[in-house]
Amino acid sequence: MSDSTELDHSALTTPDHVVSAARGLLLPHLRKLVGRVPAPLHDPCAYYFGWVDEAGREVVYRGPSFRAVTLVLLSAGVEGGSWHRAQPVAGACALIHGYGLICDDVIDKDGMRRGFPTVWKTFGVSTAVLAADALLMTALAELAEQTGPAAADVRRVLFGAMYGAFRAQALDARHQQQAGVCLRQALEVVDGKSSDWVAACCEAGALQGGAGPERVALMRSFGWHLGRVMQLRDDVLDLYGQAGQDAPPRRDDLRSRKKTSIVCAALESGHALRDELASYYQRPHAPQDGELGRMADLVEQCGGRAWAEREIAHHLRQAHSRVRRAVKDRRTAELMCAYADQFTRQSVGDEPVEPSRAGRPASPRPRPERARTRRPPGST
Secondary structure (H helix, E strand, O other), rough: OOOOOOOOHHHHHOOOHHHHHHHHHHHHHHHHHHHOOOOOHHHHHHOOOOOEOOOOOOOOOEEOOOOHHHHHHHHOOOOOOOHHHHHHHHHHHHHHHHHHHHHHHHOOOOOOOOOOOHHHHOHHHHHHHHHHHHHHHHHHHHHHHHOOOOHHHHHHHHHHHHHHHHHHHHHHHHHHHOOOHHHHHHHHHHHHHHHHHHHHHHHHHHHHHHOOOOHHHHHHHHHHHHHHHHHHHHHHHHHHHOOOOOOOOHHHHOOOOOOOHHHHHHOOOOOOHHHHHHHHHHHOOOOOOOHHHHHHHHHOOOOHHHHHHHHHHHHHHHHHHHHHHOOHHHHHHHHHHHHHHHHHHOOOOOOOOOHHOOOOOOOOOOOOOOOOOOOOOOOO
């Protein structure tokens, strides 16, 4: 797409404007990419992205808002680069992110995402795993087709982050079977599954946008700190919910006795009540009525919540520092700081979009594209 069709960045004055513009750029491209997935796996993939219901019928868009993937596009513009040039990379990252979340839901046995049954709950475990694999293969094919001076580096960065995420997922599964998981081990999982992945998205976007080495490194650091913020905020929200909202906290991590960083921080506090919390994590039976609320209170009393809030504030400050040094235009830098601030107020991993703000209803489902000859990486 030519620069003449580039977005009017002067119109992006708030984080919500950024999210809306990014979604408008990403959704048509994602429909094209998912259209390559053949039946019977196309419908589960389209269901994950919120275009169809469990029967394959078109619905008003109810998919993710792509707040994390939007960082690819934002990072592409740090030195005046084009969002459109980064569109294929952002699309591939959205597919990879979807692959990871579908698999996470299977591994964690989570039955709901964005207020709807998860892919495995709707279509079965086998179909969900195969649909996730199809998304991953489509993302890899999209990245393999990219040419230009940054293409090889973009693939290197994203592939490295994916290997790190696989390792972190394996460590996470192992840790849940162990009694004595420490905070350092919990943060190792956070970094592999969140910090390093968001860092890679920012680095890949900056590379694709043509930024120089110093700015690329700063954007990677920006993403790493923001990834820490994302995961720690999600851990807090799971325990205590969103301030000002009536919906009760889900406490899925507590229910499954997942040893998150906020829980590990509480267990290592030395507080007199930590033994009661530790005892809960050693029991195999389901929580009793009111027990989840009691455990959330214990995490707070043992200092886990205060630790998480301090960490969030620290990493957010570090993210601000990096982006102000990396971005040439001051107004754009402040907009990116405001965008980062949203990560401290709500879950941004895969939250739903309100129907009134989701854009037009879903268009007819695209037919899978015919197989076509793939150019080898780096070809012209």
